[in-house]
Amino acid sequence: MYCYDNAFGLKSNPTPKQAKNFARYNIIIHIKTSLRNAMCSVKKKVLIKTYGCQMNERDTEALKVLLMEAGFTITEKEGDEDVVLLNTCSVREAAELKALGKAGRLLRKKKTHADYKVGVMGCMAAHKKELLFKKLPGLDFIAPPKALHLIPELIQQSYARHANQVAVPEPTFLNFSCYERTYSKHKAVARIPIQQGCNMACSYCIVPKTRGEQQNRPFNSILKEVKEAAQWGTKEIILLGQIVNTYHDPDSRKNFIDLLEAVQNVEAIKRIRFISPHPAFFSSQLMQAFKILPKLCPSLHLPIQSGSDRILKAMRRAYTKAKILEIVKTLRTIDMRASISTDIIVGYPGESEEDFQETVALFKDIKFDMAYIFKYSPRPLTWVAPQEQSLMKIPEKVKEDRNQYLLSILTQCSTEYNRQFMGKYQEVLIEGKAHRGEHKLFGKNIYNKKVILTGPESWINTFKHVQIGKVTASTLEEKVVEDGGTL
Numbered sequence: 001m002y003c004y005d006n007a008f009g010l011k012s013n014p015t016p017k018q019a020k021n022f023a024r025y026n027i028i029i030h031i032k033t034s035l036r037n038a039m040c041s042v043k044k045k046v047l048i049k050t051y052g053c054q055m056n057e058r059d060t061e062a063l064k065v066l067l068m069e070a071g072f073t074i075t076e077k078e079g080d081e082d083v084v085l086l087n088t089c090s091v092r093e094a095a096e097l098k099a100l101g102k103a104g105r106l107l108r109k110k111k112t113h114a115d116y117k118v119g120v121m122g123c124m125a126a127h128k129k130e131l132l133f134k135k136l137p138g139l140d141f142i143a144p145p146k147a148l149h150l151i152p153e154l155i156q157q158s159y160a161r162h163a164n165q166v167a168v169p170e171p172t173f174l175n176f177s178c179y180e181r182t183y184s185k186h187k188a189v190a191r192i193p194i195q196q197g198c199n200m201a202c203s204y205c206i207v208p209k210t211r212g213e214q215q216n217r218p219f220n221s222i223l224k225e226v227k228e229a230a231q232w233g234t235k236e237i238i239l240l241g242q243i244v245n246t247y248h249d250p251d252s253r254k255n256f257i258d259l260l261e262a263v264q265n266v267e268a269i270k271r272i273r274f275i276s277p278h279p280a281f282f283s284s285q286l287m288q289a290f291k292i293l294p295k296l297c298p299s300l301h302l303p304i305q306s307g308s309d310r311i312l313k314a315m316r317r318a319y320t321k322a323k324i325l326e327i328v329k330t331l332r333t334i335d336m337r338a339s340i341s342t343d344i345i346v347g348y349p350g351e352s353e354e355d356f357q358e359t360v361a362l363f364k365d366i367k368f369d370m371a372y373i374f375k376y377s378p379r380p381l382t383w384v385a386p387q388e389q390s391l392m393k394i395p396e397k398v399k400e401d402r403n404q405y406l407l408s409i410l411t412q413c414s415t416e417y418n419r420q421f422m423g424k425y426q427e428v429l430i431e432g433k434a435h436r437g438e439h440k441l442f443g444k445n446i447y448n449k450k451v452i453l454t455g456p457e458s459w460i461n462t463f464k465h466v467q468i469g470k471v472t473a474s475t476l477e478e479k480v481v482e483d484g485g486t487l
């Protein structure tokens with residue numbers, strides 16, 4: 001196995017000189033890659049398959065730009081590629097098994113295409129590391145999330161040295177500048193990473209082990225990306241991070257509220273959202289931001305995980321049901337229609353029927369209009385002790401029943417929530433073509449509700465006033481479309 005090193009052993013708090021050297025190193029890598037590409041006569045086509053969260057989707061977008069700058073071609077058509085990268089997720093075992101299965105099938109192509117390359121990036125590359133080479137013989141390279149900017153060079157190395165099993169050691173820092181080159185040109189919505197990793201230790205979560213300690217992106221780098229996206233026509237910004245409400249600029253005292261205000265001041269941006277905040281760090285200033293920043297949409301993703309204080313404590317979540325209710329009450333006082341979505345884990349080790357009923361009661365009380373409901377999946381390297389995992393394990397059948405029960409409540413709550421829009425006009429930012437239906441487009445209202453309407457593609461990235469004629473649990477559909485203004 002050949003290890004490709006970034007040559008700088010940076011500590012977690014680099015001196016300005018170390019940081020400067022790191023930046024200089026990245027420029028050298030960039031120039032070296034460009035020169036090598038100039039000598040490369042055949043443009044390799046790269047396909048990226050993305051699993052998991054919005055962070056992974058944004059990493060894929062950023063990597064596409066880096067690959068194109070390095071002389072590769074991007075293909076979206078499976079079977080057409082010379083190189084395939086799997087951008088993996090480790091949050092649940094099922095997601096890992098899915099990616100492993102896919103990689104195994106793709107590797108068969110090597111029998112007929114000797115030059116075909118398969119790489120694994122993302123969270124699984126961080127926590128399984130070289131074990132992946134054992135599980136997937138023939139795998140060419142692995143690159144953890146913080147090595148994103150090194151991947152074009154890694155592919156070149158793999159071809160130049162005719163080597164497989166190349167592993168990139170995880171750099172200490174993510175190089176946020178790789179997000180500054182916008183891929184979202186002319187897109188209605190841009191997802192902008194503001195931090196990487198997490199310093200919390202929620203007992204079930206593998207993220208701190210895959211994405212590392214929290215690293216906040218410099219304020220000016222975020223704003224640069226926001227302004228560039230705005231220049232390319234983007235109207236909505238979604239600020240992304242593991243715990244966005246703990247964001248602070250590494251070089252100043254600016255915090256998340258300052259960031260929201262700065263994005264609010266970018267004139268061409270009309271809507272702002274963020275994902276995900278942590279309930280424990282919800283300050284009164286953040287609640288007030290929903291009142292005083294008109295572009296901050298009244299749609300909040302609040303990952304509560306459980307409605308039982310006992311289980312929240314076991315999960316090391318550092319808040320109680322009372323705190324969740326306080327946040328929801330305050331937001332609904334500001335806007336009674338505020339949309340509130342959540343993440344919930346059912347079947348956490350030791351979750352009794354009583355605990356589950358507390359989650360049910362809270363769910364009904366808040367009436368979440370959207371929720372990601374997961375059955376607890378034991379993950380390696382997490383804080384749930386193996387003993388706890390086995391002794392207090394909830395049977396699969398119970399987990400499944402609890403999951404289904406919450407899903408049925410969600411359907412009722414979301415249908416009821418959506419019904420309030422029947423016959424009403426909504427300002428919709430049109431994002432793209434709908435998956436089904438000729439001339440069908442989709443967009444969102446300020447409450448993050450998906451609206452399906454009929455219209456030409458030229459409407460994409462414009463606002464329309466849409467009268468809602470039909471609602472389901474997941475969508476609103478048009479009755480009448482009128483030309484829209486902006487905020």
Ligand code: SF4
Nearest residue numbers: 198200202205207242
């Ligand atoms: S806050 Fe908890 S659940 Fe969220 S990423 Fe950090 S450790 Fe995981």
